[in-house]
Amino acid sequence: MSNTRDFEPTDWKSPEMQARTRKRYRRDRTFRAMGFSAVILAGLFLVLLIGRIFQDGAMGFMQTSIDLDVTFSEELLGDPRAMDAEAFEEQVRQANMSRLLDAALTAQFPEVTSRRDRRALIRIISGGAREQLRNMVLETPAIVGTTKTVRLLAADDIDQLRKGKIDANEPEANRKVKDQELGWYNKLVEEDRVSLNFHTRFFTSGDSRDPELAGIWGATVGSAITLVVTLLIAFPVGVLTAIYLEEFAPQNRLTDIIEININNLAAVPSIVFGLLGLAVFLGVMHLPRSAPLVGGLTLALMTLPTIIIAARASIKAVPPSIRDAARGLGASPMQVVFHHVVPLAMPGILTGTIIGMAQALGETAPLLMIGMVAFIVDIPGGFTDAATALPVQIFLWADSPERAFVEKTSAAIMVLLTFLIAMNGLAIWLRQKFERQW
Structure with missing residues (x-):
């Protein structure tokens, strides 16, 4: 006696199956329409926002x-x-x-x-x-x-x-x-x-109480010096941390705790890093207030988790066969990492670094906490000179009562968006030009 159960063949042309098919297709069309509508709505809001900024800022x-x-x-x-x-x-x-x-x-x-x-x-x-x-x-x-x-x-x-x-x-x-x-x-x-x-004075002068005399050059120089400090600290520390955790660190409880905390720090609100900078760099180390040096140190702390996570992902994406081939030719562990793994992972590392720096360029809250919100007329000439940054300058102008500062604010936002788009475009270009498919 056979244990196989006999099944009747499905009649795909039956009214019941055709109704179920039509219902499934209808759901698919509804889902696609909802997704397309969401994209269109988001695009409309973006166009409205950018259009309003350009209308006021032109x-x-x-x-x-x-x-x-x-x-x-x-x-x-x-x-x-x-x-x-x-x-x-x-x-x-x-x-x-x-x-x-x-x-x-x-x-x-x-x-x-x-x-x-x-x-x-x-x-x-x-x-x-x-x-x-x-x-x-x-x-x-x-x-x-x-x-x-x-x-x-x-x-x-x-x-x-x-x-x-x-x-x-x-x-x-x-x-x-x-x-x-x-x-x-x-x-x-x-x-x-x-x-x-x-x-032209808008691009060549510092801040002023008079709208017609106010410019963004002082804030732009302050942002540039601040980002230089951020890059000099966050990039080497972040990359070396990622190399150690991915290539040399033993898999134990301490390493797991470090990795969890790095991932958690990436989601911490930026103002918390501002409070940390206020407490440590100003309260304990007594560094000069409103200086790009302090701003860069604070933003470096905020950018480190982003760079570490991006660098680890890039290092992990390098195939193990590269490491095995290098070891087979007699390379030491350090040579394997720095002569073979890191060069191949560098495009992804640079992409993550640029994205992290773009995020730091647009931050305002940490800089407000360390005093870079002061009214600065002079152009900063060094790391310890009093300065402000472009996002903070936008914040100050937006709070000014004069009607003329409204268009100055929008114009400064347009300049900041140009820098951010350029940095993100550079990151995309680097990834597409140097990325390897394994």
Whole structure:
């Protein structure tokens, strides 16, 4: 007697099976539609975010200027032909450049006679125009005694008026530019003395209380120095740690605890590393506050787990046959690792390092905790100079009450995104160019 049970053949064309098939296909189509809808929704949010940033930030790279006929008075500045260079420079540095501006504006608006109105009139020009005129005289002493048409930066309110951020049709009580200032502005526009130009100062100067004078160069240099410190510490320590754990460390309880803690540190909020930097580097080691050295050390601690995990994965991906072949040819354990394994794993190690550095570049919370949130005007020149970083600069501008800082904030975000995209693109390029398929 056979123990095999007889099964009736399935009728795939039966109404029941066709209904089940249609139901399965319907579920597949629904799942694909949901996945596609999720991708489209995420893309729309990304486009909305990036579009809003670009909409606000495009004008941050532009600045309104006013052309004025400035007479560089010998009475005020001195005669460079009758003075030695050192005395002339001292005379120019002590000169009250507001008198040059006042004379130029008075010639342009002779109807403005009262002292109060003249003070209001000079405020349509940026406070940085005085330094601009002083630098012109120092660079070209021969300009003294002549009258030149000089393009001077406009004040932030006039700049916002030119860019359409302030509506001239609103009642005077609802706008920052008063009717009197609006009349002066309109006269300058009619005489073609107002222009909107690319603002190079945004990329070449440090921070300022005046939006038209504020730039990102100080923060960019601070970020660069901070990342150099981060790379010099995190890369060798992270790679050597990964090599030891993957190639030399014995498999015991201590090693397991170390690996677990490294994985856990990768998920720790960044502000915790800021608190650690505040307690250790500032509280115990008494390193200078707001210095890129402290910022780099703090970000190195935060970046280490990312580099270690990426380096271990890259080392582990090297086939064991490479190690066996090297040992078979008489290579020592150190030669196997550093002559064969590490070179083959280096593309993945570099990719993980660049991604970790990009993450460090965009961090704000740890730097806030160690004092890099201070208002820094000067460009840092070393590892211990007071400095800020690009994300912190964005945070400071976003908290400023002036309307002009809104577009400066968005413009700085665009610059930061450009750096981040470039670093991630470099990581992808390195992986595709040097990655080996085993």
